[in-house]
Amino acid sequence: MTKDAAQRILIVEDEAHLADGVRFNLEHEGYEVEIAGDGRRALELLSSGVEGQRPFELVILDLMLPEMSGFEVARRVRASGNYVTILMLTAKDDPADVVRGLEEGADDYLTKPFRLDELLARVRVLLRRRRWDGAEVVADPEPDVRVGDAVIHFDRFEIETPEETVTLTTREMGLLRALVDREGETVTRGALLQEVWGLRPDTKTRVIDSFVVRLRKYLERNPSDPRHILSVRGQGYRFER
Ligand code: CA
Numbered sequence: 533m534t535k536d537a538a539q540r541i542l543i544v545e546d547e548a549h550l551a552d553g554v555r556f557n558l559e560h561e562g563y564e565v566e567i568a569g570d571g572r573r574a575l576e577l578l579s580s581g582v583e584g585q586r587p588f589e590l591v592i593l594d595l596m597l598p599e600m601s602g603f604e605v606a607r608r609v610r611a612s613g614n615y616v617t618i619l620m621l622t623a624k625d626d627p628a629d630v631v632r633g634l635e636e637g638a639d640d641y642l643t644k645p646f647r648l649d650e651l652l653a654r655v656r657v658l659l660r661r662r663r664w665d666g667a668e669v670v671a672d673p674e675p676d677v678r679v680g681d682a683v684i685h686f687d688r689f690e691i692e693t694p695e696e697t698v699t700l701t702t703r704e705m706g707l708l709r710a711l712v713d714r715e716g717e718t719v720t721r722g723a724l725l726q727e728v729w730g731l732r733p734d735t736k737t738r739v740i741d742s743f744v745v746r747l748r749k750y751l752e753r754n755p756s757d758p759r760h761i762l763s764v765r766g767q768g769y770r771f772e773r
Contacts, residue, residue: 538564539659540586544574544605545594545621554592557648558655571600578609578616587616590659592651593638594621595629603636610637615746617658617701621646627735634729634739639701657702660689677712679751679760679773684708691750698750703728707743711761711771720768744769 541563545551548569555565568574578588595602606618620638622629630641642654674686683692689705691698700708706728711719722733724740748755762770
């Protein structure tokens with residue numbers, strides 16, 4: 533992939549006029565955009581990919597879709613091992629929908645009806661080019677953190693392992709930041725829900741656990757016997773270098 537290739541976005545939305553409007557604006561911002569009108573089509577486009585096409589880097593996923601819901605689409609995408617960034621659109625500000633969407637693997641959410649500039653801003657953040665090019669050099673970069681064989685580059689949203697460099701989503705990075713900043717201390721589940729996801733501390737959800745599974749995959753030599761992101765039973769998580 534060349535450095536200047538447009539980033540590809542898939543819009544999964546059955547309301548054609550809404551999808552077209554969003555596409556028009558995203559294309560105007562320089563993204564390459566495809567629309568899937570239902571969940572099945574979305575899964576087709578995401579799973580097989582099309583010969584000669586680069587993979588999608590972001591999916592804007594409406595939850596209210598005919599036949600197969602957005603929840604189900606997210607679940608299947610993740611079950612297939614695809615960690616493309618997912619921004620879900622929830623019909624109303626229903627905390628239960630938000631929680632369920634995050635549990636199924638969405639990275640972020642936006643409540644309908646949304647303002648277009650809000651959507652575009654969110655897309656920019658999620659797709660921020662995290663490479664170290666001139667435009668993004670900051671005056672006081674955050675120091676890297678070495679964890680076993682891996683290095684966390686907070687300023688680039690990356691974890692570098694001996695095998696690969698993984699780009700983290702904003703919430704993955706937020707969770708890691710919250711734990712690393714309190715190294716050696718137990719951070720409660722309630723505090724993490726509030727700080728990282730903006731949810732009420734008493735929200736019943738497995739979202740933290742599924743994110744921890746992903747972070748352990750990158751940071752732990754043996755994810756089933758973690759040494760760095762430790763579960764503290766009944767309380768939360770603790771980070772040890
Ligand atoms: Ca819809």
